[in-house]
Amino acid sequence: MTPEAPHYQKLAAHHRRLSHLGHVEAIVSWDEAAMMPEGGGPSRAEAVATLRVLAHELATDPSLGELLARAEEEGERGALGPWERANVRESRRLWVRETCLPAALVEASSRAESRSEQAWRKLRGQNDWESFRPLLAEVVDRKREVARCLAERLGLGPYDALLDGYEPGARARAIDSLFGDLRAYLPSVLPAILERQKSRAPLEPEGPFPVAQQRALGLAVMAKVGFDFNHGRLDVSHHPFCGGVPRDVRITTRYDEKDFVKAFMGVLHETGHARYEQNLPGAWLDQPVGRARSMSVHESQSLLQEMQVSRSRDFMTFAAPLIAQAFPEAAARMPQAFTAENLHRLYTRVRPGYIRVDADEVTYPCHVILRFEIEQALVENKLQVRDIPEAWDAAMTALLGLRTEGNYTNGCMQDVHWPAGLIGYFPTYTLGALTAAQLFAAARRELSGLGGSIAGGDFEPLGQWLRDRVWSQGSQLSTDELLVRATGRTLGTEDFKRHLESRYLSEA
């Protein structure tokens, strides 16, 4: 395809090999979470560690720097098309991040992170902040060094240097401005929303809801929504996720026989992630440019499916009969609990709470803003690990009116992210929510009758729109370019706020 660009071709062959190792790692990781018996853990951990070392050796192969420079020259003299040029750009980005850290620092970070994550799994349940604190402090110290190295190489501030790994092109300053807006807005609308919901309490469907029936319902709705079962599966794991590879996407959920509500929506959320993966550009799947654009864009696809589409009244008009059919005994016992109206109320309940992963879409950004502010201050050495609980309590009180003093389990120890060294990741959740609202608003403008087709169970018009605007673009465009092309402007908070007002303050 590019005979006049031999270095580009070598670079592409190199990435093909790397993507094959990534394929294998993705499948065994899914297996570990969804299939592996517990006793297989230790030998699996060793095998995967070796696989990662091999992949890292490949990704940092000394010949790559030269190859990249030559491929860039080929691009400059016009021997490459736009996708190839974008592929070289993405390769360069990954390579810089892979190669810029000293091996000793990578090892020290990785050791500190495993230790702290393992301790966290035990200590969180024991509310034991004092034992956990020094381990987290070690992670943060190493992360500050990592951030310094990356910052120097990338010409960015230290927090931006971490953030850029999850969200290429994103900068804390721009996020500050979006989050500052939400920080002022959300506490101002929350009381009105809560007041309004007092008179609209939904009925709680009563189970049991057998797993086999929940699974059948999930599969049926996934198929309707467009999940391609020739290129993916649904299984069970303790923590739901979307894994596998674009041609074989593995999503998981977790069932509770007393409550179908969470698993049903969880499956739809992961289906949103999965459809993005399944519809990435086919010709580029084994190249960096063929991957999903960023964490926020990925989250925007799951949240568009979950929050914008599936929790809407239109969707419940479509889904309520299927849900009632799936649980005939329960629906016969209390038919009023299975109406579209009641299910919609159930799926749009707003309740401020301590736990981020259980939060509704109105209060969720508060959890993220709090973490973003704390982790930014940590990386910039403006806050120390010992001061996290106080900062946490202050922010929770200000944002959601909840005190967390002494409650570490449901306070600053609730997430795996920091113990595992994921710092700079949290903002992508709320960027994703904003992006989902902005994309869906644009789709509604362009696709007349979209609400009606959703209510009628026809998801293809929206799928086509997303395929064209987002999925098929892979990483060819920057996140900003992608959003401008799809919605006419860069990311803002307007569509998100309008969505909240329409759903929670004005919908009949």
Next chain:
Amino acid sequence: MTPEAPHYQKLAAHHRRLSHLGHVEAIVSWDEAAMMPEGGGPSRAEAVATLRVLAHELATDPSLGELLARAEEEGERGALGPWERANVRESRRLWVRETCLPAALVEASSRAESRSEQAWRKLRGQNDWESFRPLLAEVVDRKREVARCLAERLGLGPYDALLDGYEPGARARAIDSLFGDLRAYLPSVLPAILERQKSRAPLEPEGPFPVAQQRALGLAVMAKVGFDFNHGRLDVSHHPFCGGVPRDVRITTRYDEKDFVKAFMGVLHETGHARYEQNLPGAWLDQPVGRARSMSVHESQSLLQEMQVSRSRDFMTFAAPLIAQAFPEAAARMPQAFTAENLHRLYTRVRPGYIRVDADEVTYPCHVILRFEIEQALVENKLQVRDIPEAWDAAMTALLGLRTEGNYTNGCMQDVHWPAGLIGYFPTYTLGALTAAQLFAAARRELSGLGGSIAGGDFEPLGQWLRDRVWSQGSQLSTDELLVRATGRTLGTEDFKRHLESRYLSEA
């Protein structure tokens, strides 16, 4: 553990890495057969091919020859224990086989084999020998070259050089003598066995036998027999197999709702393979010496479990009530079909047939002898591919009285082995059956009351005996040494013949 043997240690580290790649390949191969949606196939094939190339590159790393020689010196000067020395010996054996073929020949073989296997999958059902013949001839031509290269390097005859890859230490001359004995014996007892069975026809249990109930029965009996579910699973695949890794053994089966008989025994067969893997020496699992000894020893463990133990009357005394409980409706309809006596008759039916994989233990060796004779003549250029059908027909007529003229589907095109390039493998099935009989006879001599403990559902005495004699030995001993240590002599046909006579000609 061996500080005075630094080269040995390097060699061991090298094998550790290789075994980790093998681990990952085993899991994704299981996934491909048991879990992967069809559309995932093409990208999976590419990923696995890359993984194999990487493993091959590692296994043939230029530094290995020197490392092996130095480790052998360390062994000679007494710096290594017996297991370490055996590990070096096994490493050498694998390395010689990995490195002795020219890359062009490996590639040509692999291409010829994929082409012929793919064609076989289509042409077998169409009984189309004429289209298949040139593709198989190409495989055989390449295999002759491979055998020549290996023979020269190993100082063996060409067929022995292939055989040695599956069955280290085995030689065609010794097999000729064992098989010659069976070739004379089996046709002499078969008529009497068939005559005797005429008056002992079993009742056929009538289904349906729902998959969930069959699966629950299989799991319960696997647990009783000693399968360790903390280190393994049971799933479904089109062709049953035992895969995974010793600490996480994945066995599969295939269910037919009209017939539980085959899947139930299939699960026990794979459980025999699995227990060998699960009980290999824990300290050596990532080294060549820690692997199963050979294909015949592996098959001996599945056949010991299936043929010696599970098809016995004692086992049926234990299993019949569990089977009846598993299918309460069917058992209530025809209780006589679910007695130990009837199930035992059902599981010991002898019926000469065209298909090897459906054969009973009396006629199975005939299928193997025929293939062994033909493939040996092919490799030694004494027979050409075009002459296979005639040779097949002659042997089937002589051994089992069945004509196969013009019936390629159920004749010489029935197995995947030759189209896939597996030549030198077939004899291990019958060597395994002989080994199983000889091991079980020794266990009966040493463990008084073994039949009673099996009838009582206590499999631990036999398990302990096999763990000590076979499983825990890995590849430390040669197959001959293993068998002499366990049974007092090298492999013979006596115990197998005595077993057949006792079960098929004299049991009450």
